Amino acid sequence: MTTSAGERSSYLMRAGMVRNVRSGEHLTTFVVSGVATVLITRLLLSLSGYPQIGGKGLHIAHVLPGGLLMFVAISLLLGYVGPVVRPAAATIGGIGFGLFIDEVGKFVTSDNNYFYKPTAAIVYIVFVLIVLGFRFLTTRRPIDPREELANVIDHAVEGVAGGLSRRRRAEASELLGQVPREVSGRRETADLLAACPPDEVELAAPVDAAWQVAQRGFERLATHPKAPTVAVAVLAIQVVGELLIAAVLGDGLNTLPVLGVTAGSLLSATFTVRGALALRKANRARAVRLFELAVLVSLLMTQVFQFAATQFAAAGGMLLDLVMLGLLRAERDRMRRAVDDSTKAKTHRLPPEPDLPPFPEDPSDPV
Incomplete structure (x- = not known):
């Protein structure tokens, strides 16, 4: 695969691994949900005297509902297209992972010791490694304009079927405004976005x-x-x-x-x-x-x-x-x-290049 200028795509993009421009927000949601779940779980168990759910030889550890919530998050991501479902999946998955990792003391000790002293450090290190590993994968090279365009198309995929609210249309248009005009497929994407019917009904996005x-x-x-x-x-x-x-x-x-x-x-x-x-x-x-x-x-x-x-x-x-x-x-x-605003202001004061179309004054202008 090559660009219109002949520049070859990266291997990951050629393999279909296109990055989400909001991945940092989703990861932060996941980590914050997970850390908060661990702290709240420890606090509630301490206040209630560490009760056990079950009886007669059975104990339902909270790692089980944690696994169930992670399954729900994965099901949402696999079952639905578009960006609207990802914040909810990140929150639910983070809560599930928090319930899971909170019981790591039971998994690393021979006597299943939930109160294993290094547990807090292990939990903290796990979350730190998640953040560092994710940042390495997503920031080792800048976001490509074609990846930004793919994210706009992701919005359009959702909008073609269910319509776009004003908020989501503005978000997609703003992202499209950051894509250079010479990127292949930009105009077609703008047309697709414009063809999405308006619809103010959308999944709540707390x-x-x-x-x-x-x-x-x-x-x-x-x-x-x-x-x-x-x-x-x-x-x-x-x-x-x-x-x-x-x-x-x-x-x-x-x-x-x-x-x-x-x-x-x-x-x-x-x-x-x-x-x-x-x-x-x-x-x-x-x-x-x-x-x-x-x-x-x-x-x-x-x-x-x-x-x-x-x-x-x-x-x-x-x-x-x-x-x-x-x-x-x-x-x-x-x-x-x-x-950036200062640079754009200076650029707009220069005469336009004869071979390039003028830059749109409104970043939300899709064309």
Whole structure:
């Protein structure tokens, strides 16, 4: 397979492995659902005295409903086309996987010990590896314009049969506006999208609505005038807090988990200080990147040892890291959009090239 310009497609695309442009959101939904399920399950079992469902020699472990929910998620993905079903499948699959992985202590011990102390660290590492592995597969090369076009066609496939609401049509049109005009099949896709009948009846999308609310909230907080100062203060307090929690709740200052927490905290502190210095020099982009590195070190290194030292008591630090990462990425995306808008404004002021059609002023214009 070749493009209109003669450029050869990647092997994965030729094999039919076309990436979903919203895969990052779906993975985050899966991971958040899974982690929340583990924490809520542990909390409810602790409050209820760890009851057992069954009796007379039987015990229905919650790994069984977890497997059932994962089966439901897979059935949704295999049984229906279009993007509308994926947020629900990611949520249901995440809950099922959370119920499954919560009982990992029973699977790695000879006495089926649900309270095996390293369980918290094992669960955390599994989710971290899922995120890292997925990011490696999806970000090692940029999204190809033909993949973006395939995602627009995915919307159209849903719309041909059941129609498209204004919201989903706008989402597809915006994505189509990012596809260069010279990509083969773009005009035909625009025609197909225009042929989809309007229909405001659609499957409820609470996950999409939650994503939009969270994104707007992160953007408002990230652009607050005091956001940089608060970010530095939170990161500094977190470093001190992680050291104190590991020392108090752990097994002592000379254990490997506590030493790992100490090393990770010092590395995070180094990035935080460098980020604060970049802020003083008015280099906001570099400061945001350094603060992101501080949070990532905490998530990928410090929290691993923190969970090993304190088990699920480290959940608060993990949630704080996730909130900080969301704020920093919202600010990074805002700055990138500002740069893109500035570049587009300069480009539009240039005379059009004689061999190319004019660029549409409205990104939602499908042609």
